[in-house]
Amino acid sequence: MQLLQSMTENLxxxxxxxxxxxxxxLELVVQSDTPQMAYxxxxxxxxxxxxxxxxxxLGFLTYNDGGVELSSNGEQLVQAQAIDGSNAGxxxxxxx
Numbered sequence: 001m002q003l004l005q006s007m008t009e010n011l012x013x014x015x016x017x018x019x020x021x022x023x024x025x026l027e028l029v030v031q032s033d034t035p036q037m038a039y040x041x042x043x044x045x046x047x048x049x050x051x052x053x054x055x056x057x058l059g060f061l062t063y064n065d066g067g068v069e070l071s072s073n074g075e076q077l078v079q080a081q082a083i084d085g086s087n088a089g090x091x092x093x094x095x096x
Contacts, residue, residue: 011058013076021051026078031085035067
């Protein structure tokens, strides 16, 4: 666990390039009204679920009380990638 924590602490959110599925999950989180809503929307489809879990492992999302929110690194990533949530929920992003 210590190794994973040290790896994610050194991850540069400005240099990270999210996959299409990761980007779709970030957009869903940005546009969601509550962390619980974000978790529900990011849990639809295998691609979204896998991307959501990876973003949590990398430290871009935090999981709390049945919801997901952007971490400080996640906020930097969203800003660097110009993700605003306007494309959230686009057809075909759930990978099925």
